[in-house]
Amino acid sequence: MRPENRSGTSAIPGGRTAAAARAAAARAVGAVLRGRSLDAALAEIFAALSPALARERALIQEMAYGALRWYFQLVPLVRGYLTKPLQDEDLEALLVIGFYQLLYMRVASHAAVQETVEAAAVLNKVWAKGMTNALLRRLLREETEIRARIAADEMLTLAHPAWLLARLKENYPDAWRAIAEANNARPPLTLRVHGGKITCAAYRDKLTQAGIVAQPVPDVDSALTLETPVPVEMLPGFQAGEVSVQDAAAQLAAVLLDARPGERVLDACAAPGGKAAHILERSPQVMLVALDVDALRLERVRENFARLDLAGTIMQGDAAQPSAWWDGQPFDRILLDAPCSAIGVLRRHPDIRLHRTPTDIARLAATQAQLLDALWPLLAPGGKLLYVTCSILPEENAQPLAAFLARHPDARANSLEHPALTHTALRAGAGFQILPGSANLDGFYYAQLVKSPVVP
């Protein structure tokens, strides 16, 4: 375990702002404990920040993400110090954030304690200041023993829910620990350069001129990974649509789909539009339908297409019910970026480890099978369907595809030769599994199904 703060916290803001930042982070984590997504909770909190506190966004984000990344390690420690359970999510969140600062952030410990205690008052819990102070000071006194206890306990060290760690061990007997460690690491910020506007090399030069160091990603031509993440507003040409933020593993979708000019392409689960936009950036003459069931999320597709100067048909509809929206014209290519557990992107969404349950996996697997069956008739003979998830669980990947292939004699799996896959992915049933952290990529699954041509 090592201190992991790299940004935003070396200078502790003074007085009320520092306590208010901790209270804001606790509110975000508390909302996650009550079932909200971290992205939604932080967006709401950021929208309501005072101008003084708005300068502390990086610090708030760092504390909220860090506390959730290490939640399954920190919460047993917090609860172990309590004499009776807390019935207050925001307070438990604040204590976890306090422990996170002391064990992981490069913040002077006296400041971390003082500001976290004051944050209890900002949260209107003056009664909890004494307890907060006592717990944090006890952690400081016992830090050496606590660190030794964490190191000796696999569940505490890896900070995953027990069911998930068991699944990782079962499915990846040689790689489970590396996967869990990758899930706990900070993700890189990777950009997708809009090839219709600027070359990757020219954009990299622009970054260099702006003092931002970026490296190309082997085998993924459109991708640049920043040495140090920066807010998107600092990226040159972002508003003009020269770049988007997208992990390099996700950038393989458009490459593997390989849609050609004039082809009819369906992106069946398109929002917020990252992969759909990439398809059009690579080939603007593709006739793309970007479908999603979620009208609100489709707004993001509209915004992305507008920023990137792309034109596609954006349509709200349920991919499992094509009769409600399909015009009967077959598609040459279908991208099914299926709703999934997102277990492959835990490093970007630490709240998933609190929200996901084994029941979700079975439910999602049923949805994935249903979507495959519903979309298959929409594919032209000889057409290709690319199946994608950001999961690493076979229940959502190899298994539904094997069952689908068994049900559909007119479907066969294509071999998907691509250096990015051969260099970084495992063969997994009909497709390829990229494990999280492999070549510093997100965890993704890719498989391509080809429909038999009509026999003349």
Ligand SMILES: C[S@@+](CC[C@H](N)C(=O)[O-])C[C@H]1O[C@@H](n2cnc3c(N)ncnc32)[C@H](O)[C@@H]1O
């Ligand atoms: C993994 S996300 C897609 C990400 C997107 N392809 C991208 O690259 O930005 C899955 C999407 O599937 C959508 N979805 C879930 N069930 C659906 C259904 N039955 N029909 C259409 N869209 C669905 C969700 O609203 C969500 O936006």
